[in-house]
Amino acid sequence: MPDLATPLIAWYRESARDLPWRDPNFGAWGILVSEFMLQQTPVARVIPRLEAWLERWPSPAALAEASPGAAVEQWANLGYPRRALWLHKAAVQITEQHGGVVPRDVDALLALSGIGDYTARAVAVFAYGDRHPVVDTNTRRVLARALDAQSQPDPPSTRDLTAMAAILPESEERAAIVNAAAMELGAVVCTARSANCEACPIAHICAWRDAGYPDTGDRRRRQATYAGSDRQARGAVLQHLRSAPDHESALEAVAATWPDSLQRDRAIDSLIADGLAEASEGMLRLPR
Structure with a gap:
C-alpha cells in the first residue's frame, strides 16, 4: 500500500480552500447543517445559504422552535427541499433526545432524521476529531485512480470505507486531515472530467497514471435532466x-x-x- 497520507497532508495544509466549515470554531451544529446542504449542491451555492441559516437558527433548539415550513422557506433554491424537512426533524430530535447538543457517536447520529453513513462519519470526524474513514464521491474517485488504476470508481459499497480506513494514519488529527484532503483533491484537482496531475501531490504513486490513464468505463448513475422534469x-x-x-x-x-x-x-x-x-x-x- 503506497503512503498516500503524508503527501496528502502536506498538500492540504498548503492548498486547501478557505471554507467556513473548516474553521476550528465552526461547531458541530454548523458542520451538520453544512453537510446537509452540500449533498448534491455546489459549494458556491451553499456558503451564502449556510451563513443565513446559522444566523437565523444558530442552534438545533432554535430551529426546533420554528415550523417545518420556515425551514423549507429558508432552504430557498438549494434543491432537494426534503433535506430541509429532515434537518428540521433532526433539530427536534437533537433538542429532545440530546439536550440540544449534536451527538458525537456515529450510531446516535445515524438515528437522526436524514443522516446516512457519510454524514454521520463526517460530523464525528470534522466536528469532534474522532478517527473514522469518511468517503464521498470525490474520495471514491481519488482512491479508484490512485489504488485501483480505474478512471472512475465502481458503484458505492462497503469496500470504499475499507479502502479509506487503510490509508488513514493512527493519529486522530492526521486522520481527519487525510479524510478532508482526499475529498478536496477530488473536488479541485482529480475531478471527474479531468485530472490535473501536475498539481496532484500523489501523482508519483498513482496507479492510474502509471498505467497510462486507461478508460476503464463509467458505471456512475446518471442524473435525469432537470429542465422540464x-x-x-x-x-x-x-x-x-x-x-x-x-x-x-x-x-x-x-x-x-x-x-x-x-x-x-x-x-x-x-x-x-x-x-x-x-x-x-x-x-x-x-x-x-
Missing part, C-alpha cells in the same frame, strides 16, 4: 409558495406556475406526500 415543476410550485403571503396560495394561483397541468398536479401531489406542502379548502401552503 417533475423536479423542476415541484421547484416552481415551492418557489410560488415561498414568495406568497404567509406562504399560502389559492390552488388557482398555483396552477399558473407550470404550463403542463398533469405534471403540475403530479408535482403538487408529490409535495403533499413528502410533507413539503399542505392542502386545505382550495389552498396550498408550506407545512406549519
Whole structure:
C-alpha cells in the first residue's frame, strides 16, 4: 500500500480552500447543517445559504422552535427541499433526545432524521476529531485512480470505507486531515472530467497514471435532466409558495406556475406526500 497520507497532508495544509466549515470554531451544529446542504449542491451555492441559516437558527433548539415550513422557506433554491424537512426533524430530535447538543457517536447520529453513513462519519470526524474513514464521491474517485488504476470508481459499497480506513494514519488529527484532503483533491484537482496531475501531490504513486490513464468505463448513475422534469415543476410550485403571503396560495394561483397541468398536479401531489406542502379548502401552503 503506497503512503498516500503524508503527501496528502502536506498538500492540504498548503492548498486547501478557505471554507467556513473548516474553521476550528465552526461547531458541530454548523458542520451538520453544512453537510446537509452540500449533498448534491455546489459549494458556491451553499456558503451564502449556510451563513443565513446559522444566523437565523444558530442552534438545533432554535430551529426546533420554528415550523417545518420556515425551514423549507429558508432552504430557498438549494434543491432537494426534503433535506430541509429532515434537518428540521433532526433539530427536534437533537433538542429532545440530546439536550440540544449534536451527538458525537456515529450510531446516535445515524438515528437522526436524514443522516446516512457519510454524514454521520463526517460530523464525528470534522466536528469532534474522532478517527473514522469518511468517503464521498470525490474520495471514491481519488482512491479508484490512485489504488485501483480505474478512471472512475465502481458503484458505492462497503469496500470504499475499507479502502479509506487503510490509508488513514493512527493519529486522530492526521486522520481527519487525510479524510478532508482526499475529498478536496477530488473536488479541485482529480475531478471527474479531468485530472490535473501536475498539481496532484500523489501523482508519483498513482496507479492510474502509471498505467497510462486507461478508460476503464463509467458505471456512475446518471442524473435525469432537470429542465422540464417533475423536479423542476415541484421547484416552481415551492418557489410560488415561498414568495406568497404567509406562504399560502389559492390552488388557482398555483396552477399558473407550470404550463403542463398533469405534471403540475403530479408535482403538487408529490409535495403533499413528502410533507413539503399542505392542502386545505382550495389552498396550498408550506407545512406549519
